[in-house]
Amino acid sequence: xxxxxACSIGKLYGGVLVLDQVSVAFQPGLLTSLLGPSGSGxxxxxxxxxxFVAPDEGEIRxxxxxxxxxxxxxxxxxxxxxxxxxxxxxxxxxxxxxxxxRRGVRGEAARKETARALExxxxxxxxxxxxxxxxxxxxxxxxxxxxxxxxxxxxxxxxPLSALDRRLRQDMQIELRRIQRESGLTTVFVxxxxxxxxxxxxxxxxxxxGKIVQEGTPGAIYERPRTRFAASFLGDANFFTGRATQGGVxxxxxxxxxxxxxxPIGTSATIAVRPxxxxxxxxxSADFETSDENKIQAVVAEIVYAGAVSTILLKSAxxxxxxxxxxxxxxxxxxxxxxxxxxxxxxxSVVIED
Amino acid sequence: MIAFGRIYLVxxxxxxxxxxxxxxAMAFNESELYTLPIEPxxxxxxxxxxxxxxxxxxxxxxxxAFATSAIATALGAxxxxxxERRQFRGRTLLRLLLLPPIAIPWLIIGTAMLVFFFWxxxxxxxHALLIGHVALAIPYVVLxxxxxxxxxxxxxxxxxxSLGSTPVHAFFMITLxxxxxxxxxxxxxxxxxxxxxxxxxxxxxxxxxxTLPVEIYSSIRKGFTPEIxxxxxxxxxxxxxxxxxxxxxxxxxxxxxxx
Numbered sequence: 001x002x003x004x005x006a007c008s009i010g011k012l013y014g015g016v017l018v019l020d021q022v023s024v025a026f027q028p029g030l031l032t033s034l035l036g037p038s039g040s041g042x043x044x045x046x047x048x049x050x051x052f053v054a055p056d057e058g059e060i061r062x063x064x065x066x067x068x069x070x071x072x073x074x075x076x077x078x079x080x081x082x083x084x085x086x087x088x089x090x091x092x093x094x095x096x097x098x099x100x101x102r103r104g105v106r107g108e109a110a111r112k113e114t115a116r117a118l119e120x121x122x123x124x125x126x127x128x129x130x131x132x133x134x135x136x137x138x139x140x141x142x143x144x145x146x147x148x149x150x151x152x153x154x155x156x157x158x159x160p161l162s163a164l165d166r167r168l169r170q171d172m173q174i175e176l177r178r179i180q181r182e183s184g185l186t187t188v189f190v191x192x193x194x195x196x197x198x199x200x201x202x203x204x205x206x207x208x209x210g211k212i213v214q215e216g217t218p219g220a221i222y223e224r225p226r227t228r229f230a231a232s233f234l235g236d237a238n239f240f241t242g243r244a245t246q247g248g249v250x251x252x253x254x255x256x257x258x259x260x261x262x263x264p265i266g267t268s269a270t271i272a273v274r275p276x277x278x279x280x281x282x283x284x285s286a287d288f289e290t291s292d293e294n295k296i297q298a299v300v301a302e303i304v305y306a307g308a309v310s311t312i313l314l315k316s317a318x319x320x321x322x323x324x325x326x327x328x329x330x331x332x333x334x335x336x337x338x339x340x341x342x343x344x345x346x347x348x349s350v351v352i353e354d
Numbered sequence: 355m356i357a358f359g360r361i362y363l364v365x366x367x368x369x370x371x372x373x374x375x376x377x378x379a380m381a382f383n384e385s386e387l388y389t390l391p392i393e394p395x396x397x398x399x400x401x402x403x404x405x406x407x408x409x410x411x412x413x414x415x416x417x418x419a420f421a422t423s424a425i426a427t428a429l430g431a432x433x434x435x436x437x438e439r440r441q442f443r444g445r446t447l448l449r450l451l452l453l454p455p456i457a458i459p460w461l462i463i464g465t466a467m468l469v470f471f472f473w474x475x476x477x478x479x480x481h482a483l484l485i486g487h488v489a490l491a492i493p494y495v496v497l498x499x500x501x502x503x504x505x506x507x508x509x510x511x512x513x514x515x516s517l518g519s520t521p522v523h524a525f526f527m528i529t530l531x532x533x534x535x536x537x538x539x540x541x542x543x544x545x546x547x548x549x550x551x552x553x554x555x556x557x558x559x560x561x562x563x564x565t566l567p568v569e570i571y572s573s574i575r576k577g578f579t580p581e582i583x584x585x586x587x588x589x590x591x592x593x594x595x596x597x598x599x600x601x602x603x604x605x606x607x608x609x610x611x612x613x
Contacts, residue, residue, distance in 0.1 A: 050516060052512055052516075072512075072515045072516055073515045073516070073517075073518050073519055073520050073521075073524075074518075075516075076518075077516055078516070079512075079513065079516045081509050081512075081513060083507055083509060085507055085509040085510050085512065085513035086513075087510060087513070087514070087528055088532065089531050089532055098514070098517050099517030099518055102517050102518030102519055102523075103518050146513075146517070147516075150517065150518070
């Protein structure tokens with residue numbers, strides 16, 4: 001298994017800094033997502049790692065070895081393109097065996113490896129088909145088999161699921177995870193879909209305007225986002241900005257207590273609270289007793305019902321919008337126009353950089 | 355509506371093919387004066403065999419058409435590759451400059467070529483005809499093969515390279531096979547452009563060296579003979595055969611793609 005590192009990668013495209021001193025390590029055998037909006041540089045970083053484009057500065061290392069100047073065709077990477085890029089004039093089998101032949105594996109050995117890869121992606125029996133005769137999901141599997149059959153040093157996935165419809169995408173996420181675990185390949189996965197990044201990744205690196213904003217496990221980033229961008233790009237968040245005091249932030253909505261380290265007293269500070277961390281207590285609610293440190297008043301503006309859960313939009317005393325996610329375990333506690341109390345623990349008031 | 359469509363189609367086909375059918379029929383007719391009924395005869399083909407200027411012009415026409423097709427396709431394909439796949443200064447301008455020659459009347463291009471060829475010392479003759487036809491055919495070739503290249507995803511070559519192909523290997527294994535139908539279409543088009551060409555050929559040929567259309571034109575001015583029907587019939591057969599071969603080829607390409 002290969003540890004892949006990008007060290008202070010810089011890349012300019014037509015005078016625009018697409019990657020700005022990006023350093024990130026991809027752990028052996030794990031799946032790391034590069035998550036960011038379009039234009040954040042995530043695909044460029046993937047292409048630099050693969051050798052599809054040369055960086056203007058910095059190094060790419062595979063197990064400590066500098067491969068920056070190794071050309072694409074000798075770098076031994078497996079790439080799944082957003083468009084799949086299957087060779088239309090070749091059968092499924094010919095597509096998959098192509099890379100093996102290029103690396104000197106021929107005959108019976110190549111046939112066996114191809115069969116094994118096709119079995120892994122569950123396409124056995126479709127060897128003689130042409131890409132055009134396959135469904136989108138099947139094409140995707142061929143692309144994956146073709147990329148992993150050569151046992152590449154790193155598997156690169158460029159938004160491979162974005163062309164599939166929602167249902168198929170969810171199935172393929174699970175499949176992709178299984179195949180990645182079975183193959184044990186160090187994997188870099190580019191996506192702009194936060195849900196995909198959360199479900200698939202061992203680790204996530206969030207990119208914004210050519211810089212890594214935060215990296216860590218999905219759980220760590222979700223629970224402890226460092227910036228407003230990270231908090232809002234991975235998941236949803238309510239933000240409260242005000243002046244730092246002892247153990248809390250004095251905001252227009254009231255004093256909000258936090259368990260996290262604050263900037264110097266008197267300076268500006270922002271707190272992020274995930275929508276599902278907040279509890280709603282209606283005026284008629286019996287169990288208003290709570291151990292939560294934070295309690296604020298708000299008026300229910302709208303309730304968006306989504307089956308298992310509801311998103312409740314509220315207006316705080318200062319007019320700011322607050323979003324709360326509740327499980328629909330019982331009949332709704334609140335109705336639009338009703339004044340309610342919101343409560344949450346100081347441990348869920350995450351201090352972030354604005 | 356369907357009946358109307360059928361009539362429309364029949365009218366079009368009639369106007370397209372009836373004159374040609376008459377010409378072919380008369381090539382095999384004994385009479386010189388288009389008299390009916392047709393008396394089958396190969397007389398005009400025999401006479402044609404003795405008509406040295408017409409035969410020599412036919413030879414020139416075919417020679418130039420084949421050479422034009424080969425040279426214009428090779429140059430045009432390379433130009434299209436550069437225009438579609440490379441980033442360089444003046445690319446957009448170059449692409450725009452390809453279009454006007456298609457729209458400029460041949461009479462004007464022919465005059466300009468004649469003046470230019472005299473000025474540079476290239477003069478007239480077979481070589482001048484070839485240069486002129488190649489220059490004329492290249493924009494068509496670039497347009498056709500360029501369109502073919504656009505339908506090919508650029509990431510196919512990247513995929514091949516990530517699997518261990520060098521850029522050259524990737525081009526020959528992936529791009530070229532997929533590109534071949536449009537290259538063949540362009541070659542055929544260049545051949546047709548050259549074989550069809552009259553105005554420019556008229557300017558660039560010398561009294562001794564001309565092409566078939568030019569020679570037919572001068573013969574008609576002297577007085578029409580059914581030998582022209584005969585040679586036209588032969589050319590018709592050759593070009594029909596070429597079109598047929600091409601249709602087979604591109605059909606194969608289609609089958610390769612879909613099944």
